[in-house]
Amino acid sequence: xxxxxxxPVILASRTAIAxxxxxxxxxxxxxxxxxxxxxQGLVQDQSGGLVPHAAVELLDGAGTxxxxxxxxxxxxFSFTGVSPGDYTIRTSLExxxxxxxxxxxxxxxxxxxxxxxxxxASIAQEITVERDAASLGTGADANRDGVTIDSSALRxxxxxxxxxxxxxxxxxxxxxLGTGGVTLVVDGMxxxxxxxxxxxxxxxxxxxxxxxxxxxxxxxxxxxxxTKAGTDKYKGSMDFTFRDARLNSRDPFADxxxxxxxxxxxxxxGGPVSDGKHTSFLFTLDRSEENLQSIVFAAGPAGPVxxxxxxxxxxxxxxxxxxxQQGKRxxxxxxxxxxxxxxxxxGVGGTTLPEAGVDNHGREAQLVLGARSVLNGRLLNxxxxxxGHESGSAVSxxxxxxxxxxxxxxxxxxxxxxxxxxxxxxxxxxxxYVHGKHLFKAGFAVPDFSRRGFDDGSYREGSFTxxxxxxxxxxxxxxxxxxxxxGHIVFLQKVFGAFVxxxxxxxxxxxxxxxxxxxxxxxxxxxxxxxxxxxxAYAIHKNTVVRGGGGVFYDRAGDGPIREVxxxxxxxxxxxxxxxxxxxxxxxxxxxxxxVRSVVVxxxxxxxxxxxxxxxxxxxxxxxxxxxxxxYLGSRGVDLFRSRDINAPLAPLYDGRPDPAFGQxxxxxxxxxxxxxxxxxxxxxxxxxxxxxxxxxxxxxxxNDTSGINSLxxxxxxxxxxxxxxxxxxxxRLEALLTLKGxxxxxxxxxxxxGSGRPYTERTGRDDFHTxxxxxxxxxxGRNTLRGPGFASLDVRWLHEFALGSAKAGKxxxxxxxxxxxxxxxxxxxxxxxxxxxxxxxxxFYGQAIAAQPPRRVQLxxxxxx
Numbered sequence: 001x002x003x004x005x006x007x008p009v010i011l012a013s014r015t016a017i018a019x020x021x022x023x024x025x026x027x028x029x030x031x032x033x034x035x036x037x038x039x040q041g042l043v044q045d046q047s048g049g050l051v052p053h054a055a056v057e058l059l060d061g062a063g064t065x066x067x068x069x070x071x072x073x074x075x076x077f078s079f080t081g082v083s084p085g086d087y088t089i090r091t092s093l094e095x096x097x098x099x100x101x102x103x104x105x106x107x108x109x110x111x112x113x114x115x116x117x118x119x120x121a122s123i124a125q126e127i128t129v130e131r132d133a134a135s136l137g138t139g140a141d142a143n144r145d146g147v148t149i150d151s152s153a154l155r156x157x158x159x160x161x162x163x164x165x166x167x168x169x170x171x172x173x174x175x176x177l178g179t180g181g182v183t184l185v186v187d188g189m190x191x192x193x194x195x196x197x198x199x200x201x202x203x204x205x206x207x208x209x210x211x212x213x214x215x216x217x218x219x220x221x222x223x224x225x226x227t228k229a230g231t232d233k234y235k236g237s238m239d240f241t242f243r244d245a246r247l248n249s250r251d252p253f254a255d256x257x258x259x260x261x262x263x264x265x266x267x268x269x270g271g272p273v274s275d276g277k278h279t280s281f282l283f284t285l286d287r288s289e290e291n292l293q294s295i296v297f298a299a300g301p302a303g304p305v306x307x308x309x310x311x312x313x314x315x316x317x318x319x320x321x322x323x324x325q326q327g328k329r330x331x332x333x334x335x336x337x338x339x340x341x342x343x344x345x346x347g348v349g350g351t352t353l354p355e356a357g358v359d360n361h362g363r364e365a366q367l368v369l370g371a372r373s374v375l376n377g378r379l380l381n382x383x384x385x386x387x388g389h390e391s392g393s394a395v396s397x398x399x400x401x402x403x404x405x406x407x408x409x410x411x412x413x414x415x416x417x418x419x420x421x422x423x424x425x426x427x428x429x430x431x432x433y434v435h436g437k438h439l440f441k442a443g444f445a446v447p448d449f450s451r452r453g454f455d456d457g458s459y460r461e462g463s464f465t466x467x468x469x470x471x472x473x474x475x476x477x478x479x480x481x482x483x484x485x486x487g488h489i490v491f492l493q494k495v496f497g498a499f500v501x502x503x504x505x506x507x508x509x510x511x512x513x514x515x516x517x518x519x520x521x522x523x524x525x526x527x528x529x530x531x532x533x534x535x536x537a538y539a540i541h542k543n544t545v546v547r548g549g550g551g552v553f554y555d556r557a558g559d560g561p562i563r564e565v566x567x568x569x570x571x572x573x574x575x576x577x578x579x580x581x582x583x584x585x586x587x588x589x590x591x592x593x594x595x596v597r598s599v600v601v602x603x604x605x606x607x608x609x610x611x612x613x614x615x616x617x618x619x620x621x622x623x624x625x626x627x628x629x630x631x632y633l634g635s636r637g638v639d640l641f642r643s644r645d646i647n648a649p650l651a652p653l654y655d656g657r658p659d660p661a662f663g664q665x666x667x668x669x670x671x672x673x674x675x676x677x678x679x680x681x682x683x684x685x686x687x688x689x690x691x692x693x694x695x696x697x698x699x700x701x702x703x704n705d706t707s708g709i710n711s712l713x714x715x716x717x718x719x720x721x722x723x724x725x726x727x728x729x730x731x732x733r734l735e736a737l738l739t740l741k742g743x744x745x746x747x748x749x750x751x752x753x754x755g756s757g758r759p760y761t762e763r764t765g766r767d768d769f770h771t772x773x774x775x776x777x778x779x780x781x782g783r784n785t786l787r788g789p790g791f792a793s794l795d796v797r798w799l800h801e802f803a804l805g806s807a808k809a810g811k812x813x814x815x816x817x818x819x820x821x822x823x824x825x826x827x828x829x830x831x832x833x834x835x836x837x838x839x840x841x842x843x844x845f846y847g848q849a850i851a852a853q854p855p856r857r858v859q860l861x862x863x864x865x866x
Contacts, residue, residue, distance in 0.1 A: 037105040040078040042150070042203070043071045043091055043116045045380060045432075050075030050202070050226065051118055052325055054093040061086050072231040072280070075202075091116050093328065096374070115148075136545040136619055136627075138511035138537035140503050143547055144619040145629035145682050146207030146219060147171045147694045149737070151228070154201060156739040157693075157749040158797035158824045160859070161288075162198045162241060162264055165223055170735045170753060171206050171694075174728035175635050175676035175702050176221030176613065178555045179709055183222035185215065187370065189384045189428040190447040194225055195337045195366065196319045197284035199237050199268045202226045210615075211535040211549040213499040213515025214430070214441065218553055218613045220633070229323045229333065230280025234271035239863040240264070249830050249855035251295050258293030258308045262859075265289075278325045286317040294349035297851065298409040299844045301473060305409060309354045311345040333370040339363070345397070350836055350850045353411040357397045364390035378434050382443075386426040393419045401584070402463035405472050406765045406774055407843030407850075417457035424450030437505045444498040454563055456487030456573055464583060465774060467766045468842040479772045480578040480586040482595075487573045491566055493559055494522040501533065509539040519554040519608070523562050526608045529554045543621035547631075550614035557641065561600070561668055561709050568599035575599075577663045577772040598664035607670045609640045617680075625686035630679075637674030641709035644669055645771050648716035654770045664772060672706035674726065693738035693750075700733070702726040705783075714777045715769055721777065725759040725784040732756040749797035757791075759784035765842030778841070786847075788837045793853070797824045801865075817866040824859040 039058065043051045056077045058067040066087075071077045084107045092098040096118035136144065149157075149168065159167045169182055177183075184191050194201065203226040210219030241264040250257045265287040273279035290313040298305040321335035345357035366388035373381045396414035403412040430443030462482035466472040501515030515533040520526075535549030567573040576595040582588040587595070617631030647657045647665035657663070678700035686692045705722040713722050736752040761777065761784050768776035777783070799822040827833075834849035 036081045036083055037107060038078060038080045039082055039087070039089070039103055039105060040076065041089065041101070041116055043075050043077065043118060044226075045096070045118050050229065051093060051096075052229070052323070052331060053328065054091050054096075054118065057090045058082070059088040059090060063088075070232075072229075072233075075229075076231075089116070091118065093118060096377075115150075136539065136543060136621060138505070138509065138539050138545060140212065140511065140513040140535050140537070141209035142537075143207070143209065143629075144545075144627040144684065145547075145617055145631050145680065146205065146210075147682075147684065147696070147737075148206075148208070149204045151199075151202050153693075153737075153739060154198065154204070156747065156797065156799060157737050158751045158795040158826065158859075159198070160795070160824075160826055160857075161262065162266070162286075164198050164201060164204060165194065165225075167737075167751070168204055168206060168223060171220075171696060172223070173220035173633065173676075173678065173698075173700075175637075175674070175678075175700075175726070176218045176553075176611070178217055178221065178553075179609075179641060180556060180558050183215065183217040185222055185224045187225070187227055187384065188382060188430070189368075189386065189426060190216075190445065191386075191426075193339075194227070195317075195335070195368075196227050197266045197268055197286040197317070199239060199266055200228045200282065200284045200319075202228045209535075211513075211515070211533045211551045211613075213501040213517040213531075213533045213551075214443065216447075216497055216517070216519055216553065216556070218551065218611075221553075228268075228270070228282060229321065230270035230272070230282040232272050232277065232280060234269075235866065236269035236271075237267070237863055237865040239266040239861060241266070241859060241861045243857060243859045245293075247858035247860075249857075251855055252832050252852050253295045253297045253306075253850070254293075254308055255306055256308070258295070259291075260293050261291045263289040273322065280323050282319075282321045282323075284317075284319045286315075288313070288315045290314070294345060295851070296349060296351075296353060298351040298353060299469065300353075300409050300411075301469060305353065307354060309345055309348045309357070311343070311348060311357075313341075313343045315339070315341040329374040331370075331372045333368075335366075335368040335370075337364075337366045337368075339365075347414060347416075351407060351409050351845075353409055355398050356402065356410050356412060356414045358414045358416050359395045359397060360392065361395075362390070362392040364388065380432040382428075382430050382432075384426075384428045387424070389421075389423050391419075391421045399461065401461045402459070403466070403472075404463060405466045405469055407838045407840040407845055408469050408472075412463075413461060415459045415461060415463055417460070419455040419457075421453045422450050424448060439503040439505075440500070441503075442498075442500040444496070446494075446496055448493055448495040450493045451490065452493055452559055452563070453490045454488070456483070456489075456567075458487075459483040459575075462586065464581070464586075467774070469844065475583040477581055477583050477586075478579070478767045478774060480576075480581040481772070482576045482578075482586075484574045484576070485572055487567070489563055489567055489570065489572050491563065492522070493562065495556060496520045511537045513549075515551075519556075521556055521608070523565070524557060524602070524606055524608055526606065529608050529610070531610065545619045546616070547619065548614075548616035550612065553611045553613060555609040555611070555641070557668075557709060561641075564600040565602055565668065568601060575663075579767065579770055579772055596661060596663045598666070599662060600666045600668065603667050603669040603671075605670075606668070607639045609670050609672070610638055611674075612636045612638065623686075625692075626683070627685050629682045629684075631682075633676075633678045633680060635674070635676045637672065637676075637704060639670040640672030640674055640704065640706050642669055642672040642706035643667065643710055643712050645712060645716045645773070648769060648771045651717065654768075666712070668709060672704060673723070674702065674704035674706075676700065676702035676726070687738070690741045691738060692741075693736065695736040695738070696734070698733045699731060700729075701731065702729040712773055712775060714763075714775050714783070716771065721782045724782045727784065728758065729784070730755050730758055745800055747799050749799070751793075751795040751797075753791070753793045755791045757788040760786050760788060760837050760839050762786055762839040763841065765840040774840075786837070786839055788849075789834060791833045791853070792829070792831050793826070793833065794828045795824065795826045796828055797822060817864070820861075820863045820865065822861040822863075824861070826857045826859065827853070827855060830856040 054071045089101045205224040207219035243262040245260040267285040270282040294309045294311045296307040317339040319337040324332045341362040343360045348357045371383045400413040402415040427446040433440040464477045499517040503513045513535045517531040519529045531552035533551035575598045613635040615633040619629045682696045684694040704726045734754040738750040740748045801820040804817040833853035836851035838845040
C-alpha cells in the first residue's frame with residue numbers, strides 16, 4: 001500500500017495541478033475569439049500503416065465542399081484558415097471504403113481530427129466516425145484501455161532527455177514483459193531501437209489489441225511506434241535541448257552539486273524528390289553530448305568514500321529514408337541508419353569505486369526495406385526486411401584483480417574486457433484479407449537471424465569476494481573467480497514466429513477474434529510452442545463496450561545465456577571458482593591444477609517458458625471525447641527461466657561437491673512459476689475543457705520464485721523459500737500524462753508518477769552453503785520480505801511557439817516557420833526517492849539506501865520548425 005510519506009506528495013501534486021488548472025481555465029483568449037482555425041488528421045489502414053495520397057474533402061454543414069487535399073506520404077492532412085463551426089471530413093482511396101468524420105473547429109485553434117482508419121472495400125459502404133467518438137467500436141484494436149500519443153502530444157509533454165520509449169514504458173505491466181524486457185515494434189516490425197530522432201516519431205501506442213496473435217508479447221508488454229515519412233512539401237525542424245547542473249538541485253548522496261551538462265542536437269528534414277507527387281525523403285540527426293557525474297557512496301577500509309566521478313557519454317544517430325508511391329496501390333520505402341556511441345567510467349557509482357569503471361564503444365548500421373500493397377479491394381500485403389551490422393567493446397579502465405566487499409565497496413580492476421560483432425537480418429510479412437464479416441490476418445516474422453561473435457577477456461586476473469570489511473582487513477575472502485581460455489565463440493541465433501487470426505464481426509454489437517501463433521528459437525530444443533489467443537467485445541450500448549480475452553505468450557532467451565552454454569560445450573572459456581582461497585595469491589595453498597572448472601548447461605527437460613494472460617473489462621464514453629476503462633488483468637507464468645547449481649554441496653554439512661570433477665554446474669531450467677493480478681482504471685481523452693491526456697491507476701500483486709534466467713536460489717537443494725513477492729511487485733501505481741491548453745502563453749504538459757514501495761531481500765552476506773554464492777538468507781527468511789519506500793515525481797513542461805509567418809485578419813498560417821522555446825522541470829517537488837536498498841546483514845549500509853533517483857532537474861529547449 002502507499003506509505004505514509006507518499007500522501008503529502010500526492011496531496012501537493014494534486015493541489016498544484018488543481019490550482020494551475022483553475023488559473024488557466026479562467027484566462028481569457030479574446031485575441032483568438034473570432035480567428036479562423038485549422039484542422040489536421042492522420043489516415044491509416046486496418047494494419048496501422050499510414051495511407052498516403054488519400055483524397056480528403058472538407059464539407060460544411062450544408063454538405064458543400066469547401067476545401068480538398070490529399071494525405072502526404074506520412075498519411076497526414078491539414079486544412080488551414082477554416083471558419084469556426086461544424087464540418088465533415090470525407091476520406092477515400094481506391095480499394096478502401098470511404099470514411100466520414102465530423103469535427104468542430106474552434107476559433108483560433110487547431111483541431112485534430114480523430115485518427116481515421118480506412119477499411120478494405122470488400123463491401124461498398126460508408127462508415128461514419130464522430131470526432132472524439134461518442135460511440136465505441138468492437139474491433140479487437142479499438143480497445144480504449146491503452147495509451148496512444150501522437151507527435152503533437154509528444155512535443156507538449158515533459159520527456160527527459162527526449163527518451164520517448166523510456167517515458168511511455170511507465171504504462172507497461174512488468175508481469176507482461178519477457179526475458180528481454182519490453183518488445184519494441186517499429187513500423188510493424190520488431191526492433192531494438194526506434195532508429196530515428198524523436199521529432200520523427202508520428203505515433204506511439206501501448207496495449208492496442210492486447211491479445212493480438214501478430215505479436216509475441218501481450219499489449220502491456222510492448223510499445224508500437226510509427227515513424228514519419230517525407231511529405232510533398234519541404235518541412236523540417238531543428239531542436240536543441242540543454243541541461244546544466246547549476247539549474248538542478250543537489251543529489252542527497254553528493255557532498256556538492258556535480259558539474260553536469262547535457263546537450264542534444266536534433267534535426268529533421270523532409271520533402272519531395274523531383275515533383276514530389278510520388279517520391280519523398282526524410283533525413284534525421286540526433287547528436288547527444290552528455291557530461292554526467294556518478295555519485296560514489298561506499299564504505300572503504302579507511303572509512304566512508306564519497307566521490308563525484310565524471311561519466312561522459314557521446315552518441316550520434318543518423319537516418320535517411322525514401323518513400324515512393326507506385327500508382328495508388330503500392331508504397332515502397334527504404335531507410336538507412338547509422339549510430340555511434342562512446343561512454344566512459346560506466347558502472348561507477350553507489351558502492352563501486354572509480355577504479356572499477358569501464359569504457360564502452362559501439363557502432364551500428366542498418367538498412368530497412370518496406371513494401372505495402374493493396375492487391376485488390378480485399379487483400380493488403382505488408383513486407384519489411386532489415387539487414388544490419390553492429391560491433392561493440394567494453395574495456396576496463398584499470399588492470400588488476402577485482403575486489404568485492406559485499407555492499408561496502410567494489411574496487412580494483414573492473415575485469416570486464418569484451419568485444420562483440422553481429423551481422424543480422426530481420427523479416428516481417430503479413431497479409432490482411434476481408435471477406436464478408438471476417439477480417440483475416442496472417443503472416444510470419446524472423447525477428448532475429450544473426451551471426452554473433454564474442455571475445456570474452458573478462459576475469460583474467462580474477463575477482464575476490466569478501467563478506468565484510470572485517471574479513472577484508474583480515475585477508476579472509478569467501479571466494480575467488482577466474483576465467484581462462486581464449487573466450488572466442490561464433491554462433492547463429494535464429495528466432496521465428498508465425499500467426500493467423502480472424503476478426504469475426506458477428507453483428508453490429510459483437511466481435512470475436514480468435515488467433516493462433518507459433519514461436520521457435522534455436523539452441524533450446526522445444527518445437528511445440530503453439531499459442532492460442534482469443535478476444536471478445538460486446539457493445540451493450542453505443543457508448544459502452546465489455547471486452548475480455550486471454551492467450552498464451554511464449555518467452556525467448558537472450559544471447560547471453562546461449563553463449564555461456566555454448567562456451568561450456570566447446571570448452572572455449574574455463575571458469576574457476578575457489579572457496580576460502582588464500583589472499584592475495586588464491587593458489588598459494590595448493591597447485592593451480594587442483595582448481596576445477598565450472599560450467600553452464602541446459603536442463604535435459606528444458607522448455608520455452610510461457611505466460612497465460614487473461615482479463616476482462618468495461619469501457620465507457622462518459623462524455624464526448626472522454627473514455628473511462630476499468631479492467632481486471634491476471635496472468636500465470638509457467639516453466640519460467642531460472643538457474644540452479646546442481647553440483648552444490650549436500651546437507652547437512654554442505655562440505656564437498658557431489659561431482660568433484662567440476663565446480664559449479666549452473667543448470668538453466670524452465671521450472672519457475674509466477675502469478676499476477678491487477679485492477680486498472682484508465683481515463684483518456686478530454687478530461688476537462690482544456691485538459692486532455694491519459695491517467696492510469698493500478699492496484700496489483702505479483703508473486704514468483706525466480707528473478708530471471710541467471711538468478712540462483714539461496715539453497716540449491718531446497719527451493720521452498722523462493723516463492724514470494726516478485727522483484728517488480730508494486731501494490732499501487734498512478735501514471736499520468738496530461739496537456740493543459742490555457743492559451744498561447746499557457747500551454748503546459750504534466751507528467752505525474754506515484755507508486756508504493758518495491759521489495760528487496762535480506763541476506764546473511766556469507767556463503768552458508770559453500771557454493772561460491774553470497775545470496776544465502778537467514779533461517780526462516782523468505783525472498784523479497786523487506787520493503788522499500790514509495791516513489792513520487794511530478795514533471796512539468798511549458799512550451800511557447802512564436803510564428804514567423806505573416807498573418808492576415810487574425811489568420812495564422814500553420815505551415816509558416818515558427819520558433820519555439822520550452823522549459824521542463826523534472827521532480828518539481830524535489831522529493832528524495834531513495835533506491836538501492838541494502839539487505840546484506842554484513843554490510844555497514846544494511847537497511848539503508850545507497851542511491852536515489854535524480855533530484856529536481858531543469859531542462860531548457862529551443863526549436864525552429866518550418
